[in-house]
Amino acid sequence: MTVQITISVEGAQRGLRAALASLPESYRIVSDARDADVVVVDGGTPWATRTRALLAAGRTTVLIVDPDRFDADLIGELRQIAASAGSAVEVIRGWASDPAVEPFSDAVRDAVSPIMADSTMICDASGDVDRAQREHLDLVAAALGAPLEILDDQRVEGSRVVTAQAARDGASLLVVCCTVAMPGVEAEATVRLLTESGRLLLRLRSPDSARPAQSLIGDADGEVIAPYVYESAYRAVLRRLRASIPAGT
Amino acid sequence: MSIGVGIIGGGAVTQSIHLPTLARLPELFSVKHVMDIDPDTARLVADRSGARWTTRYEDVLDDPEVDVVAVCSPPAWHPEQVIAACRAGKRTVLCEKPLANSVEEGSAMLAAARASGTRLVVGAMHLHDPGWLELLAHSESLSTSASLIRSSIVLPYNDRYERWGTEFRVPPRRPIPPTGTAAERAAVLTQRMLGVAIHDLPLIRVHLAEWRDIVVTHVRLINPTGYAVTVRSGAQILQLSGSMRDYWRPEWDLDLYGERQRLSVTFTPSYVHAGSASGRLVTGRDSVVVGSRPQNGYEMEWVHLAQIHAGARIPEDPATLLDDIEFALSIAGAAARRMEEDG
Numbered sequence: 001m002t003v004q005i006t007i008s009v010e011g012a013q014r015g016l017r018a019a020l021a022s023l024p025e026s027y028r029i030v031s032d033a034r035d036a037d038v039v040v041v042d043g044g045t046p047w048a049t050r051t052r053a054l055l056a057a058g059r060t061t062v063l064i065v066d067p068d069r070f071d072a073d074l075i076g077e078l079r080q081i082a083a084s085a086g087s088a089v090e091v092i093r094g095w096a097s098d099p100a101v102e103p104f105s106d107a108v109r110d111a112v113s114p115i116m117a118d119s120t121m122i123c124d125a126s127g128d129v130d131r132a133q134r135e136h137l138d139l140v141a142a143a144l145g146a147p148l149e150i151l152d153d154q155r156v157e158g159s160r161v162v163t164a165q166a167a168r169d170g171a172s173l174l175v176v177c178c179t180v181a182m183p184g185v186e187a188e189a190t191v192r193l194l195t196e197s198g199r200l201l202l203r204l205r206s207p208d209s210a211r212p213a214q215s216l217i218g219d220a221d222g223e224v225i226a227p228y229v230y231e232s233a234y235r236a237v238l239r240r241l242r243a244s245i246p247a248g249t
Numbered sequence: 250m251s252i253g254v255g256i257i258g259g260g261a262v263t264q265s266i267h268l269p270t271l272a273r274l275p276e277l278f279s280v281k282h283v284m285d286i287d288p289d290t291a292r293l294v295a296d297r298s299g300a301r302w303t304t305r306y307e308d309v310l311d312d313p314e315v316d317v318v319a320v321c322s323p324p325a326w327h328p329e330q331v332i333a334a335c336r337a338g339k340r341t342v343l344c345e346k347p348l349a350n351s352v353e354e355g356s357a358m359l360a361a362a363r364a365s366g367t368r369l370v371v372g373a374m375h376l377h378d379p380g381w382l383e384l385l386a387h388s389e390s391l392s393t394s395a396s397l398i399r400s401s402i403v404l405p406y407n408d409r410y411e412r413w414g415t416e417f418r419v420p421p422r423r424p425i426p427p428t429g430t431a432a433e434r435a436a437v438l439t440q441r442m443l444g445v446a447i448h449d450l451p452l453i454r455v456h457l458a459e460w461r462d463i464v465v466t467h468v469r470l471i472n473p474t475g476y477a478v479t480v481r482s483g484a485q486i487l488q489l490s491g492s493m494r495d496y497w498r499p500e501w502d503l504d505l506y507g508e509r510q511r512l513s514v515t516f517t518p519s520y521v522h523a524g525s526a527s528g529r530l531v532t533g534r535d536s537v538v539v540g541s542r543p544q545n546g547y548e549m550e551w552v553h554l555a556q557i558h559a560g561a562r563i564p565e566d567p568a569t570l571l572d573d574i575e576f577a578l579s580i581a582g583a584a585a586r587r588m589e590e591d592g
Contacts, residue, residue, distance in 0.1 A: 115471050115472055115475065115494065116475065116477060116490070118477075118490060120504075154479060154481055156484050156486055157396055158396035158397070158507075159486055161486050163469075174469050174471065176479070178399055178488060180396070180506040180511075182508075183533070194492055194496075196472075196494050196496075197494065197495045198496055199403075199496060218496070218498060220497070
C-alpha cells in the first residue's frame with residue numbers, strides 16, 4: 001500500500017483542494033499543520049513570513065500556492081533556508097506551473113536562431129490587473145526559461161505593455177508582453193517565440209479552465225501539436241512533489 | 250466599355266498584385282500602357298496584358314487610351330509622377346503606398362489633384378478589404394476607446410507568395426541594408442515602418458483619439474527584417490511589431506482591446522489573391538464573426554476605383570489621405586529618432 005503524504009491546507013485553495021481530491025492515494029488532508037508532511041501556504045497572505053515561521057518550526061515541506069508577488073530571489077532564499085534544515089519549499093503558480101510550460105520551455109531552449117518573443121494575456125477586469133500582469137510576466141519567464149529584464153512599462157486604464165529582454169546564449173532576446181483587462185472574459189494567454197525559420201506557440205487558458213494548454217512547435221517541415229494534458233498546474237506540482245518525498249516520511 | 254489603365258513601374262507589386270487583379274476584372278479595366286525604366290521588364294509586363302510599353306512615364310500620361318494611372322514606382326518618384334498625372338488631366342490616379350515621403354510632398358500632390366479635379370486613391374488594400382469593412386461597421390462603439398491596439402505582421406518573405414500570384418519573373422531578394430551605425434539602423438527602421446507597418450496604420454489612426462500626440466517609448470530592430478515599436482498616444486497604447494523571415498506560416502493580426510469590446514482581425518498575406526480578412530468582434534458575451542469574403546482588398550480597391558472614376562462613389566476625403574500619411578511619417582520619424590537616441 002502506498003504511504004500517504006499528510007498535507008494541511010491554509011486558506012480556501014479551491015484549485016488545490018480539487019487537485020488533492022484527484023490524488024486520494026498520494027495525499028491525506030490533516031487539519032493541524034503540526035501533523036502534516038506538507039503545509040500549504042496561501043500565496044494571498046504574507047507567505048514569505050509564514051514560510052519562514054513554518055521552516056523555523058521544523059516543517060518538512062512548505063508549498064506556497066499562487067504567491068501574489070512571485071519573487072524568484074526571495075523563493076531562492078527560502079529554499080536555501082529550507083535546504084539547510086533538511087526541508088523543502090515548493091511553489092505553485094497558476095499559469096507558470098501549467099504542465100505544458102516545462103516541455104515548451106525545453107523546446108524554447110532547443111530552438112535555433114530566436115529573433116523575438118511576444119505574449120498577450122487577457123484577464124477579467126473584475127480581478128487585480130496588476131497581479132494578472134505579474135503572473136503574465138512570470139509565465140513568460142517560465143516559458144522562455146529565463147528571467148525578464150524590463151526595458152519599458154506602459155500602463156493605461158485596462159492595458160499594460162511591457163517590453164523586456166531575456167538572456168539567451170550570451171545575447172538578449174526581445175520580449176513584448178501585452179496584458180489586457182476586459183469584463184466577463186475567460187482569462188487566456190498566448191506566448192510566441194519567433195525564430196528565423198520557425199515558430200513556437202503556447203496558448204493557455206485560465207488555471208480554472210477545463211481546457212488544456214496548446215503547444216505548437218513549427219519548423220520548415222510543418223508544425224507539431226503537443227498532446228493535450230488535462231491536468232491542472234496544482235495537480236502537476238502535487239504529483240511531482242509526491243514523487244520527490246520518500247515514502248514513510 | 251472598360252477603363253484604360255496605364256501603369257508606371259513594372260516591379261513585383263505590379264506583376265504579382267495589380268495585373269492579376271486587373272485580369273480578374275476584364276469588364277471594368279484593360280491595361281493599355283506599361284512603363285518601367287528597365288525596357289525588358291516594361292516589354293515583358295506589357296506583353297502579358299497586350300499593352301504598349303515604354304521606359305518614359307510621360308508616354309503613359311500622353312496616351313489618350315489611358316484613363317486611370319497606377320503609380321507603382323519606388324516611393325521617391327510618387328510626388329513627381331502623381332503631380333504629372335494630374336497635370337496631364339488624368340481623372341483618376343492610384344498611388345501605391347506610401348503616398349508621399351513628407352507631409353509637404355503630400356500636400357503638393359493633393360493640391361495638384363484638387364486643381365485638376367483628379368481623384369486620388371492610395372493603394373492601401375486593407376482599407377478596401379470587405380472583411381475589415383464589415384467588422385468595422387459592427388465595431389462603431391469601439392471607436393477611439395481601445396486602450397491597446399496591437400499590430401503584428403509576421404510573414405514569410407514576399408517571394409513565397411509572388412511565385413503563386415503570377416508566372417512573371419520575380420526579382421531576387423534585395424540584400425538586407427547595413428545596420429552597423431545608429432543612423433543606418435534608424436534608416437532601416439523607417440523603411441520597415443513605411444514598407445510593412447504602414448499597411449495597417451490608416452486602420453489604426455482612426456481608432457486613436459489623439460493620433461497627433463504620440464510618444465515612442467521603445468523601439469528595436471528585429472533581425473533579419475523586423476521591428477518592434479511601442480507608442481503611447483494619450484490614454485492609448487499602440488504596439489507594432491513585424492518580421493519577415495523564412496517560415497511558411499503567415500500571421501497578420503490586428504487586435505483592438507476596448508473597455509467592453511475586443512476586435513481581432515486576421516489579414517491574408519500580401520500577394521495572395523483569394524479572400525478577405527476574417528475576424529471576430531467580442532462585446533461582453535456576444536460575438537460577431539466575419540468569415541473570409543470572396544473578394545480581397547486588392548480587388549475591392551480597383552472596384553472602388555472604378556466606381557470613383559464613374560462618379561458612382563465618393564472618393565476618400567483628401568484631408569484623410571493627408572492625415573494618413575502624416576500619421577505614418579510621424580510614427581516612422583519618431584521611432585527612427587528614438588532609435589538614433591538609443592544609439
